Amino acid sequence: MALLEVKNLEVKFGLRSGAVTALRDISFTVDRGQRLGIVGESGAGKSVAAFSILNLLSRPGYISSGEINFDGKNLLKMSPDQLRNVRGNRISMIFQDPMMTLNPVLTVGAQMVECLQAHTRVSKEDARKIALEKLKLVQIPSPEKRLDQYPHELSGGMKQRIIIAIALLLNPDIIIADEPTTALDVTIQAEIMDLLLELCTSQNLGLILITHDLGVVSQVTQQMIVMYAGKIIEQGPTKEIINDAQHPYTQGLINALPQQGVPGERLYQIPGAMPPLQRIPKGCAFHPRCTYAQERCEKEQPDFTISGGCRVACHMVEDMIKQANVPASEEK
Amino acid sequence: MTALVNIKNLYKKFPIHGDWLDQISFANGRFHMKREYVHAINGVSLDVQKGEALCVVGESGCGKSTVARVVMGLLSPSGGEICYEGQRIDHLSSNAMMPYRRKMQMIFQNPYASLNPRMTIKQTLEEPIRWHQPKLATGELKDKVAEVMKSVGVDPSWGERFPHEFSGGQRQRISIARALIVDPEFIVADEPISALDVSIQAQVLNLLMDAQEQRGLTYLFITHDLSVVEHFGTRVAVMYLGSLCEVTTARKLFAAPRHPYTQALLSAIPRLEDEKPDFIRLKGEVPTPVNLPSGCVFHGRCPHANDRCKREVPVLREVDGTQVACHAVEEGRLD
Numbered sequence: 001m002a003l004l005e006v007k008n009l010e011v012k013f014g015l016r017s018g019a020v021t022a023l024r025d026i027s028f029t030v031d032r033g034q035r036l037g038i039v040g041e042s043g044a045g046k047s048v049a050a051f052s053i054l055n056l057l058s059r060p061g062y063i064s065s066g067e068i069n070f071d072g073k074n075l076l077k078m079s080p081d082q083l084r085n086v087r088g089n090r091i092s093m094i095f096q097d098p099m100m101t102l103n104p105v106l107t108v109g110a111q112m113v114e115c116l117q118a119h120t121r122v123s124k125e126d127a128r129k130i131a132l133e134k135l136k137l138v139q140i141p142s143p144e145k146r147l148d149q150y151p152h153e154l155s156g157g158m159k160q161r162i163i164i165a166i167a168l169l170l171n172p173d174i175i176i177a178d179e180p181t182t183a184l185d186v187t188i189q190a191e192i193m194d195l196l197l198e199l200c201t202s203q204n205l206g207l208i209l210i211t212h213d214l215g216v217v218s219q220v221t222q223q224m225i226v227m228y229a230g231k232i233i234e235q236g237p238t239k240e241i242i243n244d245a246q247h248p249y250t251q252g253l254i255n256a257l258p259q260q261g262v263p264g265e266r267l268y269q270i271p272g273a274m275p276p277l278q279r280i281p282k283g284c285a286f287h288p289r290c291t292y293a294q295e296r297c298e299k300e301q302p303d304f305t306i307s308g309g310c311r312v313a314c315h316m317v318e319d320m321i322k323q324a325n326v327p328a329s330e331e332k
Numbered sequence: 333m334t335a336l337v338n339i340k341n342l343y344k345k346f347p348i349h350g351d352w353l354d355q356i357s358f359a360n361g362r363f364h365m366k367r368e369y370v371h372a373i374n375g376v377s378l379d380v381q382k383g384e385a386l387c388v389v390g391e392s393g394c395g396k397s398t399v400a401r402v403v404m405g406l407l408s409p410s411g412g413e414i415c416y417e418g419q420r421i422d423h424l425s426s427n428a429m430m431p432y433r434r435k436m437q438m439i440f441q442n443p444y445a446s447l448n449p450r451m452t453i454k455q456t457l458e459e460p461i462r463w464h465q466p467k468l469a470t471g472e473l474k475d476k477v478a479e480v481m482k483s484v485g486v487d488p489s490w491g492e493r494f495p496h497e498f499s500g501g502q503r504q505r506i507s508i509a510r511a512l513i514v515d516p517e518f519i520v521a522d523e524p525i526s527a528l529d530v531s532i533q534a535q536v537l538n539l540l541m542d543a544q545e546q547r548g549l550t551y552l553f554i555t556h557d558l559s560v561v562e563h564f565g566t567r568v569a570v571m572y573l574g575s576l577c578e579v580t581t582a583r584k585l586f587a588a589p590r591h592p593y594t595q596a597l598l599s600a601i602p603r604l605e606d607e608k609p610d611f612i613r614l615k616g617e618v619p620t621p622v623n624l625p626s627g628c629v630f631h632g633r634c635p636h637a638n639d640r641c642k643r644e645v646p647v648l649r650e651v652d653g654t655q656v657a658c659h660a661v662e663e664g665r666l667d
Contacts, residue, residue, distance in 0.1 A: 040530060041529040041530060158618065186597065188389070190599075212529065213602060215603055215604055216372060220601070258534075258559045258562065258563035258564070259562065263563050264563075265581070266538050266541060266542075267538055268534065270534070273501055273531075274529075
């Protein structure tokens with residue numbers, strides 16, 4: 001059994017106008033040493049998925065059904081005390097904006113010691129030693145100096161390294177990184193991604209990487225999930241999806257990248273925009289923007305079809321695979 | 333081809349301590365004047381040719397947005413000249429500037445902040461024409477607004493709506509419409525797609541390319557995204573810490589980057605094809621623009637730097653049709 005298993009997760013947001021479903025039927029697993037990418041546009045629900053793993057959703061959001069099993073125990077049935085032993089100790093999280101995550105009025109060292117002392121019984125001196133060791137692990141220049149510096153004295157890339165060091169303080173099994181490089185420049189982004197990849201292999205960490213950047217996902221992760229309007233539409237090995245995407249939305253996302261187009265020519269574009277959660281269309285949520293949409297797509301929600309190593313939620317792919325399988329069975 | 337806009341030896345510095353009253357400090361029983369500056373642009377010379385899309389790329393803090401703002405006249409330069417069709421415009425009074433404002437328009441980065449939330453789309457789009465062509469009849473004005481809205485793919489019947497009723501992509505279309513409505517020749521676009529989602533980015537980029545084709549526009553396109561440059565740009569100027577590193581055509585830049593900084597920048601783009609990130613690591617971090625490094629601003633992070641780079645500021649030199657500011661390239665040390 002996998003270390004972390006998310007099963008049929010459903011998240012709702014209770015609004016004045018009624019409950020809105022932000023996530024439905026989300027299932028995936030992550031083990032130590034595995035790297036999973038979750039991709040989608042803003043509003044697709046990828047961050048909500050990340051937050052709900054550690055039950056960090058704040059009102060009006062709540063998990064309405066599903067299971068999150070970690071090490072054989074359901075996180076959703078745990079008491080706040082038990083959950084606190086998982087957060088940070090076993091699963092830790094890296095947030096998007098390094099400028100907002102660190103406390104501006106405490107030194108880096110104070111924040112790291114605070115985190116260690118909140119979770120384990122260590123003296124301040126020992127905690128500082130552990131903190132220093134982790135700062136060395138994230139390859140920060142002159143780590144001794146950084147412990148006594150305030151966040152405003154550090155650049156964005158260094159802050160993100162410190163946040164990664166804080167996430168590693170208690171030797172977690174899994175790290176959830178929510179858009180860890182979106183606020184950073186390309187050269188810094190490449191360094192941080194390289195560091196995360198290196199740490200995952202050397203420390204045997206599981207990684208859940210949430211991003212909108214398909215390039216980053218293709219370089220860092222082994223498995224990936226593509227989300228649209230709160231649902232998984234395609235899930236499988238990263239290489240397979242990037243090279244041969246089945247779902248029309250994934251294909252569109254990849255073809256819309258400027259690096260895939262011919263310079264000077266028009267880019268492939270997906271018409272329209274993602275619907276807001278209150279107005280998700282009936283049937284396949286993508287059908288109003290899909291060039292292959294048929295009558296069936298407007299009425300029926302597509303189920304997952306297995307295609308190669310991937311799961312795809314699309315009527316067209318389902319039909320294509322059925323057609324491909326019929327002659328093969330007749331031959332027998 | 334003639335140059336539409338010339339940027340000649342442009343400098344821009346911002347005082348850190350505000351006005352003179354803020355600069356006064358008291359220490360050791362005496363008053364001091366403390367004057368420090370952020371050197372945002374240091375001697376940038378660029379020509380924008382008619383009909384091209386000149387992309388300015390660089391990391392945050394390199395001064396690319398400041399260049400855009402100085403060219404538009406939103407900031408006044410600390411030194412140097414901006415010429416439009418050979419006419420110097422950087423020192424004009426706001427009245428004398430008026431005809432140029434009609435020819436030059438700007439698209440801003442964040443469509444959530446650049447549209448007035450209290451004005452309907454129609455009011456937003458009508459305002460520039462009322463200002464620049466006050467004699468235009470109301471009927472003609474309405475036709476014009478409808479025509480431009482249609483051309484950017486926004487239904488003219490939505491004119492009575494407010495910006496909050498639109499998605500990010502639609503808002504950026506509206507701000508493009510606002511720039512196009514006075515029939516400009518030259519558009520400065522400051523990161524117009526970086527606040528948008530991937531699938532919407534392609535839509536807006538296509539719209540900008542269509543507008544260029546139909547109206548014969550000239551773009552000064554500011555971006556940090558190199559893959560957009562590869563697709564969209566005619567020529568590219570790479571900036572680092574307020575100075576130009578390399579100016580060349582987009583095709584040449586991606587086929588054979590010359591400057592060590594450009595090489596590092598290109599290798600850092602996450603691409604779909606290659607699996608292992610194999611990028612050029614730069615030493616350290618971007619230095620502060622308050623105390624600029626001596627010599628080449630890049631020397632502290634450059635793997636090829638020598639003593640000359642520490643002393644002497646490199647100037648842009650033509651090498652095989654590419655302008656590069658690098659001693660190592662000039663001496664042939666890179667090959």
